[in-house]
Amino acid sequence: MPLIALTGGIASGKSTIARRLTEHGAVVVDADALVREVQTPPSHVLDLIAAEFGAGIVGPDGALDREALGRAVFGDPDALARLNEIVHPAVRELSARRFAEAFARDPRAVVVYDVPLFVEARVDGPWDLVVVAHAPAAVRRDRLVSERGMTAEDAARRIAAQAPDAARLAVADVVVDTAGSLSHTIEQVDELWRRVRS
Numbered sequence: 001m002p003l004i005a006l007t008g009g010i011a012s013g014k015s016t017i018a019r020r021l022t023e024h025g026a027v028v029v030d031a032d033a034l035v036r037e038v039q040t041p042p043s044h045v046l047d048l049i050a051a052e053f054g055a056g057i058v059g060p061d062g063a064l065d066r067e068a069l070g071r072a073v074f075g076d077p078d079a080l081a082r083l084n085e086i087v088h089p090a091v092r093e094l095s096a097r098r099f100a101e102a103f104a105r106d107p108r109a110v111v112v113y114d115v116p117l118f119v120e121a122r123v124d125g126p127w128d129l130v131v132v133a134h135a136p137a138a139v140r141r142d143r144l145v146s147e148r149g150m151t152a153e154d155a156a157r158r159i160a161a162q163a164p165d166a167a168r169l170a171v172a173d174v175v176v177d178t179a180g181s182l183s184h185t186i187e188q189v190d191e192l193w194r195r196v197r198s
């Protein structure tokens with residue numbers, strides 16, 4: 001039955017942790033995927049985004065131009081706040097539905113919500129555990145540059161658009177140290193799984 005929130009800054013290793021938990025049998029609900037789902041046309045959320053940020057934010061195929069919207073919001077806190085106000089309520093509703101569906105299918109399921117903006121969006125819920133993936137911002141910035149091809153400036157803007165490490169650590173029940181080797185991360189996740197399953 002446990003409902004677990006998994007958060008961490010960008011490139012902190014949440015996906016790595018979520019994948020390992022899936023291998024153990026957890027049901028992972030991915031907030032980034034829910035964001036994409038509520039933005040896929042036909043979509044009331046997409047209509048609101050176009051009304052707020054201009055029709056140029058929607059490509060010729062009718063889909064959201066993510067790069068253009070990213071340029072508009074990362075680096076402009078007011079614009080980002082307006083985007084969040086449009087997107088987050090829809091994601092909140094959809095996530096609650098997904099948790100309920102997972103527990104209806106299997107009341108003993110371990111459901112993990114992979115949610116980057118747990119702190120920023122004040123995502124509330126009856127969490128049994130809050131797990132924070134933690135690697136210092138400098139490590140995450142280097143990963144964004146070397147592995148995702150971002151410029152150092154883009155990486156810094158994305159990181160600055162999120163809560164500081166201390167704010168996430170303050171709400172953690174469990175911290176997974178993701179600054180070391182991948183096998184060190186996996187070992188900690190396996191330990192976490194034993195704890196939630198015992």
Ligand SMILES: CC(C)(COP(=O)(O)OP(=O)(O)OC[C@H]1O[C@@H](n2cnc3c(N)ncnc32)[C@H](O)[C@@H]1O)[C@@H](O)C(=O)NCCC(=O)NCCS
Pocket residue numbers: 009010011031032035065066067069070073080083084087115116117158161162
């Ligand atoms: C601005 C958008 C179009 C950029 O799309 P893009 O494909 O470049 O990035 P993607 O969605 O894959 O996000 C990658 C990472 O960026 C960070 N990020 C995304 N949105 C935000 C945000 N609103 N505030 C801070 N960080 C964010 C997160 O760490 C996320 O995991 C998109 O991120 C978006 O619509 N964001 C608003 C909704 C949101 O809050 N998403 C975060 C998940 S809860």
Ligand SMILES: Nc1ncnc2c1ncn2[C@@H]1O[C@H](COP(=O)(O)OP(=O)(O)OP(=O)(O)O)[C@@H](O)[C@H]1O
Pocket residue numbers: 008009010011012013014015016017032116133143147177178179180181182183184185
């Ligand atoms: N010890 C580690 N634990 C986890 N990931 C690591 C570690 N060392 C290096 N990495 C790398 O760091 C990157 C983390 O990216 P990942 O997609 O897992 O992060 P994320 O938190 O899900 O990011 P996002 O917020 O952008 O969705 C991966 O490329 C992963 O291989």
